[in-house]
Amino acid sequence: MDLQILWFVLIAVLWGGYFLLEGFDFGVGMLLPFLPRNERQRSTMFETIGPVWDGNEVWLVIAGGATFAAFPDWYATMFSGFYIALLLILVLLIVRVLSFEWREKSESPAWRRVWMWANALGSAGASLIWGIALASLLHGVPLDSKGDFVGTFADLFTGYSVLAGVAVVLVFAFHGATYLTIRTQGDLCERAARAARGLSVAAVLVASGFLAWTVAVAVDRNDKDVFPPVLPAALGAGALVLAVAFVYRRRSGLAFAATALAAVLVVATLFTSLYPRVMVSSPDFANSLTVSGAASAHYTLKVISIIAAIVLPVILVYTGWTYHVFRERLGSEDEGAEPEAPPAAAASAGPSV
Amino acid sequence: MGFLADTTVNLARAQFATTSIYHFLFVPLTLGLGPLVAVMQTAWYRTRNEQWLRLTKFFGTLFLINFAIGVATGLVQEFEFGMNWSVYSRFVGNVFGAPLAVEGLAAFMLEATFLGLWIFGWDRLSPRLHLATLWVAVLGTWMSGYFILVANSWMQHPVGYKLVNGEAQLTSVWALMSNGFALRAYVHTMLAGLIFGSIVMLGICCWQFLRRQDIDLFLKAAKLALIVAVPVTLLQLVVGNRFGAAVTGAQSMKIAASEAQWDTCQPCGFSLFQIGGFTASDPTPSFSITVPRLLSYMATGSFDGQVQGLNELQKQEQRQYGRGNYMPSIRTIYWSMRVMAYLGMLLFLVAAVGAWLYWRKKLERARWFHRTAIVAIAFPYIAATAGWILTEMGRQPWIVQGLLKTADASSPSVSTTWLAISLTVFVTLYLLLFVLDVWLMRRFGGRELEAPDAPAPVAAPEPAA
Numbered sequence: 001m002d003l004q005i006l007w008f009v010l011i012a013v014l015w016g017g018y019f020l021l022e023g024f025d026f027g028v029g030m031l032l033p034f035l036p037r038n039e040r041q042r043s044t045m046f047e048t049i050g051p052v053w054d055g056n057e058v059w060l061v062i063a064g065g066a067t068f069a070a071f072p073d074w075y076a077t078m079f080s081g082f083y084i085a086l087l088l089i090l091v092l093l094i095v096r097v098l099s100f101e102w103r104e105k106s107e108s109p110a111w112r113r114v115w116m117w118a119n120a121l122g123s124a125g126a127s128l129i130w131g132i133a134l135a136s137l138l139h140g141v142p143l144d145s146k147g148d149f150v151g152t153f154a155d156l157f158t159g160y161s162v163l164a165g166v167a168v169v170l171v172f173a174f175h176g177a178t179y180l181t182i183r184t185q186g187d188l189c190e191r192a193a194r195a196a197r198g199l200s201v202a203a204v205l206v207a208s209g210f211l212a213w214t215v216a217v218a219v220d221r222n223d224k225d226v227f228p229p230v231l232p233a234a235l236g237a238g239a240l241v242l243a244v245a246f247v248y249r250r251r252s253g254l255a256f257a258a259t260a261l262a263a264v265l266v267v268a269t270l271f272t273s274l275y276p277r278v279m280v281s282s283p284d285f286a287n288s289l290t291v292s293g294a295a296s297a298h299y300t301l302k303v304i305s306i307i308a309a310i311v312l313p314v315i316l317v318y319t320g321w322t323y324h325v326f327r328e329r330l331g332s333e334d335e336g337a338e339p340e341a342p343p344a345a346a347a348s349a350g351p352s353v
Numbered sequence: 354m355g356f357l358a359d360t361t362v363n364l365a366r367a368q369f370a371t372t373s374i375y376h377f378l379f380v381p382l383t384l385g386l387g388p389l390v391a392v393m394q395t396a397w398y399r400t401r402n403e404q405w406l407r408l409t410k411f412f413g414t415l416f417l418i419n420f421a422i423g424v425a426t427g428l429v430q431e432f433e434f435g436m437n438w439s440v441y442s443r444f445v446g447n448v449f450g451a452p453l454a455v456e457g458l459a460a461f462m463l464e465a466t467f468l469g470l471w472i473f474g475w476d477r478l479s480p481r482l483h484l485a486t487l488w489v490a491v492l493g494t495w496m497s498g499y500f501i502l503v504a505n506s507w508m509q510h511p512v513g514y515k516l517v518n519g520e521a522q523l524t525s526v527w528a529l530m531s532n533g534f535a536l537r538a539y540v541h542t543m544l545a546g547l548i549f550g551s552i553v554m555l556g557i558c559c560w561q562f563l564r565r566q567d568i569d570l571f572l573k574a575a576k577l578a579l580i581v582a583v584p585v586t587l588l589q590l591v592v593g594n595r596f597g598a599a600v601t602g603a604q605s606m607k608i609a610a611s612e613a614q615w616d617t618c619q620p621c622g623f624s625l626f627q628i629g630g631f632t633a634s635d636p637t638p639s640f641s642i643t644v645p646r647l648l649s650y651m652a653t654g655s656f657d658g659q660v661q662g663l664n665e666l667q668k669q670e671q672r673q674y675g676r677g678n679y680m681p682s683i684r685t686i687y688w689s690m691r692v693m694a695y696l697g698m699l700l701f702l703v704a705a706v707g708a709w710l711y712w713r714k715k716l717e718r719a720r721w722f723h724r725t726a727i728v729a730i731a732f733p734y735i736a737a738t739a740g741w742i743l744t745e746m747g748r749q750p751w752i753v754q755g756l757l758k759t760a761d762a763s764s765p766s767v768s769t770t771w772l773a774i775s776l777t778v779f780v781t782l783y784l785l786l787f788v789l790d791v792w793l794m795r796r797f798g799g800r801e802l803e804a805p806d807a808p809a810p811v812a813a814p815e816p817a818a
Contacts (some may be wrong), residue, residue, distance in 0.1 A: 051473035053422065055466040062457035064431050072446020072520075079442070080764035086432055087775050094425040094782060097790070100468025101421040105793055148439070149766040266723035296447045297522045304451055311458045322466055325477055 003301040007070035008278070008291050010308065012271035014063035016136075019168075019263040021056035027176015030169070032116050035180070035195050039109070041188045044331040048101065048183040051326050053100060055319065057093070067332030069304050073147055073294035075280045081141060081149025085156055089126050096122030107341060124169055134178030134267075136159040138214065138274050140221050140282025141303045147289055160213055167203075167210035171240075171266060174203040175259040178243065181252040185240040185329040193247065196255065199200040200244040207262065211269055218273035222280050229273040236265030256288065364772035365437040365763045368779060370745070372429050375783045379423040381737055382612035384498060384543060384708070385550020386416045387491040387502065390486075398484050404570050412554065412574070414797050420468060422786060429463075429779065441752055441762035449504050449521045451455040452530075454519065456500035464493030484734050498537050502625050506535035508753050509744070521756065534603055537596045544589045548700060550731045551582035556709060556730035559723035568717050579711055581702035590697055594651055601652045601660075604754060606650055606670070606749035608661045610681050611690040613638075623647035626691075631684040633664075643706070674755070681749040689746070696736040703729045728811035 010111050028049050055154040068075040079086060095118045103115035139160050142151035177199055180192035211233040218224040243258035274280070281287035295301065390412050397405035431453070435442050442450075467490035474483050507514075513528030514521045523529065558575035561567060601608045612624060615636040620644035630638030649658040663680055670679035703726060710716040752759040 053470040055462065056470050057424070058457065058465045059430075061428060061431060061461055064435075064456040065450065065454035068431075068434065068442065068446055069450030072443050072450060073437045075446060076442040077441035078762075079432060080437070080439035081764050082763075083767050083771055087771075087778065088435055090429050090432060091778060091782060093428060094786075097421055097425040098786070101418060102789065102793065105796070109377070186676045196784055263357070266369060281537065297517070300447045300451055300523045303523065303526045304454055307455050311455075315458070315462055316461075318466055322470055324476060330528075338576070 003305055003318040004291050004295040010351055014059055014066060018059035019267050020260050023172045024055055024179035025053040026123040027172040029119045030173045031176055032120045034295060035191055038178040041309050044188055046349040047330050070296055072151040072296040074289055077147050077149055082133050084153040086127050089129050092122040093124045124288040127169045127172045131165035132161045134155055134270055135164030139217055139281050140280035143281035143287040145287055148261050148298050160217055163210050167207045171207050174199040175263055178259045180255050186331055188331045198245045199325040200247050204244050206242040207240055213234050214273055229336045232265050232268035232272050236262050237268055239265055297301045360574055360765050361769045362760050368776045369433055371780060372433055376426040376430055377737055378734055379419045380548040381546040383423050384418045384494055384546025387494050389550045390416050391487045391491050394484050396478055401450055404573060408574050418793050437764055438762050439764035444520055444548045444757050448521050449507055452504040456497055458672045460493050460497035463577040464490050464497060474705035498542060501534045502538045506532050506538050510534040511753055511756055537599050541592050541596045544592055545737055546789060547581055547585045551578040552728055552733050554578040558725045560724035562717045566603055572717055579708045583708050586704045599649055605661050606666045609666055610683050610686040610747055611640055613683050613687045614646055614660060614662050615664055616662040620657050621644045621648035621660045681747050685744060689742040693736045696732045700732050757786050762806045
């Protein structure tokens with residue numbers, strides 16, 4: 001039983017890591033069409049996430065693999081049940097992967113515009129659908145007594161789940177903007193700060209609404225008490241309010257820390273609300289998948305626990321080191337002043353080895 | 354109903370086959386080009402000869418274009434188990450999920466993070482540390498391959514498990530990780546990766562010789578490619594053969610099918626080529642070329658060994674598992690095995706001739722060989738695809754050998770319509786990617802290198818730095 005809870009928590013942590021890390025690179029992606037003044041600034045934006053997005057996406061790969069190994073029934077039901085949603089996410093993510101690799105392979109403005117939009121739409125679309133899909137785990141979808149999904153794609157769309165999707169998009173966009181304020185300088189940094197201020201109020205309102213509704217859904221539909229889900233929900237809303245205060249006071253480091261915390265607490269609220277179930281069944285609540293019902297046998301959990309205990313600290317060390325190596329601000333103090341400067345250095349500093 | 358169920362399973366199979374084959378067009382080049390680029394960078398680090406740096410950057414770009422697509426299609430594969438094969442996922446999750454999760458945690462994370470460090474770290478890390486990041490990324494790709502093959506080999510030869518309530522449960526992680534089938538498959542696959550890397554590199558060098566660009570430079574790369582290609586293509590013939598013998602032990606039906614061997618024989622000749630003889634109603638080829646006793650040797654290690662025939666194995670499996678057809682598609686398996694093996698031999702020939710020309714100092718001028726080597730770039734791709742068709746279709750009707758049939762393993766909640774739609778979406782996307790990838794590889798593979806004194810793009814100083 002203990003190892004089952006451990007893996008439930010670990011999968012929540014992996015999703016939290018995914019939201020924290022890919023959250024800002026999705027956010028930067030969404031801001032690509034709107035934030036930069038010129039192509040050179042746009043290249044600098046790409047450059048801020050270039051070295052890290054791939055590692056960020058691996059958190060999703062690991063969350064998927066960990067779910068398969070630790071909770072095969074959850075993996076099987078969720079992935080086959082949320083078929084269309086996941087299909088869309090895969091397509092969006094593939095297109096987005098390509099945008100990183102291929103954008104700077106040609107100087108043609110049309111080519112670059114196509115991949116810029118591919119990245120922006122991929123980022124926004126994937127964020128929206130992940131919000132909807134994860135919220136649907138809690139809100140409930142029709143499962144039969146064997147635990148198979150018997151609903152349709154439309155069952156994923158409720159007022160609550162759509163709000164969740166929008167909230168995730170806004171939180172990520174906000175998170176991306178605060179990330180840019182700590183990774184850039186000059187005009188671009190100024191524009192990022194303005195975007196962060198612009199997004200902050202919308203993000204705090206929509207996300208707080210979503211967090212409050214999550215607690216209500218947990219009580220209504222998942223047989224939970226208000227406590228503990230209310231704790232991460234309140235902390236999440238608090239983190240967002242703090243983030244608003246920090247962006248207006250130009251404390252960029254603290255603002256980024258606050259949006260990062262908010263992204264993690266959104267996941268924490270969902271998983272706290274979900275426990276002890278992993279997928280709520282509605283209308284037949286009794287068919288819900290539970291942590292203990294969906295889990296692998298003890299031996300498998302023991303094996304992967306030992307491996308995770310060895311590997312996770314190492315991952316944290318080298319991930320931290322990566323961010324340390326790429327800590328310095330990008331872009332130039334005065335680059336905004338040059339009208340449509342040729343994307344020389346900034347652009348080709350991309351992965352064209 | 355039966356027809357519809359067949360359609361559903363066939364669509365799911367087509368989709369998984371498309372994704373796997375497509376994924377594996379990019380993966381082995383990453384596996385093979387990675388160490389070659391790392392060797393080039395090491396040579397630059399040691400000698401400070403600028404030529405090695407230029408080569409590192411040139412082939413590094415090709416390496417990265419491939420890696421990105423490998424990541425994207427790998428994610429699709431991971432999702433596809435659950436999306437299209439939920440019954441399978443429930444059945445194997447306890448066992449199969451573990452190496453998959455470990456692959457992500459221990460290998461893929463390493464690979465992705467350190468490649469990011471390598472790509473963007475040229476001017477931020479010391480040359481020594483920067484070189485180390487590439488080697489770590491290469492280590493990640495090679496570890497990744499091991500865990501994936503452990504998972505796949507369990508489907509071919511299940512070990513270290515027991516059945517509990519109709520689901521497989523892991524009983525020994527050591528048995529799983531040291532599965533003899535997996536270890537052999539690993540060596541075979543990594544050698545394939547090195548063949549990809551060296552043959553593609555040789556082909557690109559020859560392309561540059563044809564265009565008379567940077568002859569000296571690409572001779573260096575061609576030499577490295579040949580130093581790898583000659584022994585590795587030769588070794589692969591031996592390893593592939595031994596792997597075949599291991600398959601005989603675990604999956605007799607696959608081997609009998611790959612030889613279209615209907616009746617048990619002793620000693621058995623190896624059919625080099627045959628017309629007809631691929632169905633139970635027409636078991637005798639109308640024309641064939643056979644090498645006496647060779648099959649006995651390949652399958653058992655002895656020229657007098659006995660190889661069981663399809664008919665006998667079919668009867669055995671019916672006794673063991675109940676009524677049903679336990680034979681894969683004989684024609685497909687027979688030819689995929691031969692396409693793989695013959696191309697493997699041809700690749701050794703190409704490498705050997707290339708080495709001879711290099712030794713006689715004629716490599717840069719032998720235009721006929723340049724054209725041959727460019728065409729030979731396609732061979733490892735075709736051979737690896739044929740190899741996976743042999744491995745996976747040869748296991749049919751099983752999805753997990755002897756434990757679960759493919760027909761019983763797909764997702765009940767996914768409709769035939771959506772399978773058809775998703776298949777169409779992926780095929781369209783893959784075709785589009787393929788066209789774009791070839792276009793990019795041509796642009797970069799055939800481009801002129803920057804002049805030696807021009808600043809390398811990545812080394813350009815940060816505007817703010």
